[in-house]
Amino acid sequence: MKKQTINIVTLGCSKNTVDSEHLAGKLDSSLFSVIHDGKGTSDVVIINTCGFIGDAKEESVDTILRYAKARKKNKISKLIVMGCLSQRYRKDLENEIHEVDAFYGVNDLDSIATLLGSDPNSLGDTYHYKRQLSTSSHYAYLKISEGCDRNCSFCAIPLIRGKHVSQTLEKLTQEAAYLASNGVKELILIAQDLTYYGIDINGKRQITQLIQSLTEVEGIEWVRLQYAYPHGFPEDLPDLINSNPKVCNYIDLPLQHISSRILKSMKRNVDKEQTLNLVNLIRNKVPGIAFRTTLIVGYPGETDEEFQELLDFVKSQRFERLGVFAYSPEEGTSAYQIEDDISQEIKDYRLATLMEVQQEISNDINSKRVGTVEKVIVDRVEDEYYIGRTQYDSPEVDNEVLISRSYGQLEIGSFYNMLIESSDFFDLYARPV
Numbered sequence: 001m002k003k004q005t006i007n008i009v010t011l012g013c014s015k016n017t018v019d020s021e022h023l024a025g026k027l028d029s030s031l032f033s034v035i036h037d038g039k040g041t042s043d044v045v046i047i048n049t050c051g052f053i054g055d056a057k058e059e060s061v062d063t064i065l066r067y068a069k070a071r072k073k074n075k076i077s078k079l080i081v082m083g084c085l086s087q088r089y090r091k092d093l094e095n096e097i098h099e100v101d102a103f104y105g106v107n108d109l110d111s112i113a114t115l116l117g118s119d120p121n122s123l124g125d126t127y128h129y130k131r132q133l134s135t136s137s138h139y140a141y142l143k144i145s146e147g148c149d150r151n152c153s154f155c156a157i158p159l160i161r162g163k164h165v166s167q168t169l170e171k172l173t174q175e176a177a178y179l180a181s182n183g184v185k186e187l188i189l190i191a192q193d194l195t196y197y198g199i200d201i202n203g204k205r206q207i208t209q210l211i212q213s214l215t216e217v218e219g220i221e222w223v224r225l226q227y228a229y230p231h232g233f234p235e236d237l238p239d240l241i242n243s244n245p246k247v248c249n250y251i252d253l254p255l256q257h258i259s260s261r262i263l264k265s266m267k268r269n270v271d272k273e274q275t276l277n278l279v280n281l282i283r284n285k286v287p288g289i290a291f292r293t294t295l296i297v298g299y300p301g302e303t304d305e306e307f308q309e310l311l312d313f314v315k316s317q318r319f320e321r322l323g324v325f326a327y328s329p330e331e332g333t334s335a336y337q338i339e340d341d342i343s344q345e346i347k348d349y350r351l352a353t354l355m356e357v358q359q360e361i362s363n364d365i366n367s368k369r370v371g372t373v374e375k376v377i378v379d380r381v382e383d384e385y386y387i388g389r390t391q392y393d394s395p396e397v398d399n400e401v402l403i404s405r406s407y408g409q410l411e412i413g414s415f416y417n418m419l420i421e422s423s424d425f426f427d428l429y430a431r432p433v
Contacts, residue, residue: 003033004077006116007042009067010134011060012050014190014226016083017134018143019109020048023082024132026113026120036134044078045070046112049085051160054328060085068099080104080112084160106161107146129175136379138413139186139222139395140179144172144210148192149199150229152256153267153335154296154327157192166197169206173213180219185413186377187220188394193229195237205232208240215246221415222377224394226252226292230278231269238285248391249286252321254294255279258313259306262299267334279317290392292321297354298347299327300338307350314357320365321398322358324351359425366399366423373433376401376418378410386410388418390428401428408432 006027010020023046024034035042045067049060064081071079078101086093087105094103104112110120123130133140147162148155176187189211191197198206214223223246228237230253241247257263260271270278282289295310314322326347329340376388379395386403393399401418403410410416410432418430 003031004044005042006032006034006044006046008034008036008046008048008134009063010036010048011063012048012052012056012084014141014188015143015192016048016050018131018141018190019083019106020046021131021134021140023048023109023112024134025126025130026109026118026123027116028118028122031117034132036132041075043076044080044116045076046080046082049081049083051083051085051088052156053325053330057085064093064097064100068097071099071101078116080115082106082108082112087160088156126178128171129178131175131179133179133182133184135395136413137183138377138379139188140184141188141190142172142176142179142214143167143190144194144197145191149196150193151267151334153265153338154256154299154330154333156330156333159332161192164193164196164200166200166206168201169198169210169213172210173217176214176217176220180217183413185219185415186222186224187214188224188226189214190226192227194225195228195233205234207234208236211237211240211247212244215244221246222248222391224248224250224391226394228253230255230275233278235281238282238289241289242286248290249288250290250292250392250394251282251286252292252394253278253282256294256296257299257306257310259302259309262302262306265301265335265338266296266299290320290398291317292323292394292398293319294323294325295354296325296327297350298342300329300335300340300342302327302342302350311354311357314354314361318361318365319358320362320392322354322361323397324354324358326351362399363423363425366425366428369420369428370423371420373417373419374401374428374430375415376403376430377415378403378412380412381405388416388430399426399428401430403430403432 008020050056080102082104086103090103113120145166147164148158149164374390378388380387388401417433420428420430422429
């Protein structure tokens with residue numbers, strides 16, 4: 001019997017990516033051929049939605065409607081919607097979009113597999129970690145926990161994904177070994193809050209213990225940290241980053257703002273002084289670290305003076321990597337009760353102003369790398385260039401290294417020493433040493 005093709009369309013963050021990959025691993029490979037392609041055609045389409053902020057919700061709804069039209073015309077035989085948007089607005093979606101065969105939430109992977117005729121229990125010992133990667137085969141996201149115990153005023157994630165639940169160190173080490181056996185060389189650790197890992201297991205933060213264990217997995221050469229949280233940041237973590245050569249000199253630590261008043265309203269549990277002290281601690285203990293952070297502009301009540309304070313903070317700290325979001329009111333959050341009194345025009349202006357400053361900072365930092373030799377992993381080929389990354393860059397969101405194909409053939413997924421020859425705002429240009 002001919003295999004059916006299942007197209008898993010993943011929207012939103014890397015945590016959704018992991019869920020989609022685990023779902024693909026639960027589907028019977030004798031019955032189905034699974035692809036991860038937002039544009040391709042197939043017999044069955046599964047849309048893994050995002051419900052985090054306004055733009056993401058709009059993209060998810062538009063994607064569902066696009067495939068609903070295809071389902072109505074019988075161009076696909078089954079349409080399934082899962083993930084954050086479906087978890088949060090399931091009844092509304094069911095009432096409005098009748099072409100969808102089934103809606104599921106964020107923790108229903110087994111139910112989806114069963115609906116499609118697969119038996120997840122047949123996976124045996126591999127049940128917890130079998131995956132079909134949608135990323136390049138040499139790197140993978142490793143979700144170390146689910147949910148969040150924080151109560152940030154602007155964030156709906158705890159409403160969607162529930163309380164913080166850590167995966168056991170044993171399960172994560174097994175998953176890392178499985179990934180390494182399939183060619184993965186870089187693990188990118190993700191969670192709503194990496195630094196909270198282990199609290200629910202034995203009352204202690206165990207992130208450093210976990211990282212050390214993962215670096216000992218044969219085949220793993222890089223471990224990268226994304227989505228840390230400033231309050232309660234483990235002071236021994238920077239020491240581990242600095243001392244263990246397999247841990248990338250990189251940290252993703254969303255700070256959201258610098259005004260103490262806004263941080264208090266955001267319920268971030270830190271003030272300006274504590275934030276500055278933490279940034280200085282990390283930079284002092286890990287010289288040369290690439291510091292990625294995320295900021296929110298246009299939070300309710302943000303004054304011109306508070307935005308200027310944030311702008312001055314970015315100028316003085318010179319973060320290597322920076323993402324900025326315009327505030328979006330989310331139902332059910334405590335900030336939703338505060339008047340959203342900043343116009344979209346002002347939000348857009350503040351976002352653009354910050355990113356313009358960051359562009360110049362990034363350009364200057366990149367220019368100082370010219371003439372240095374960096375270890376680079378090659379991700380893919382595009383036109384006349386090989387595209388790679390240094391330890392200071394995460395896939396899709398950070399800088400890239402471009403290597404002309406005229407320098408000779410390189411192997412995707414391999415590491416090379418590269419001489420940085422030139423740079424621009426967000427890219428480096430290099431040649432093999």
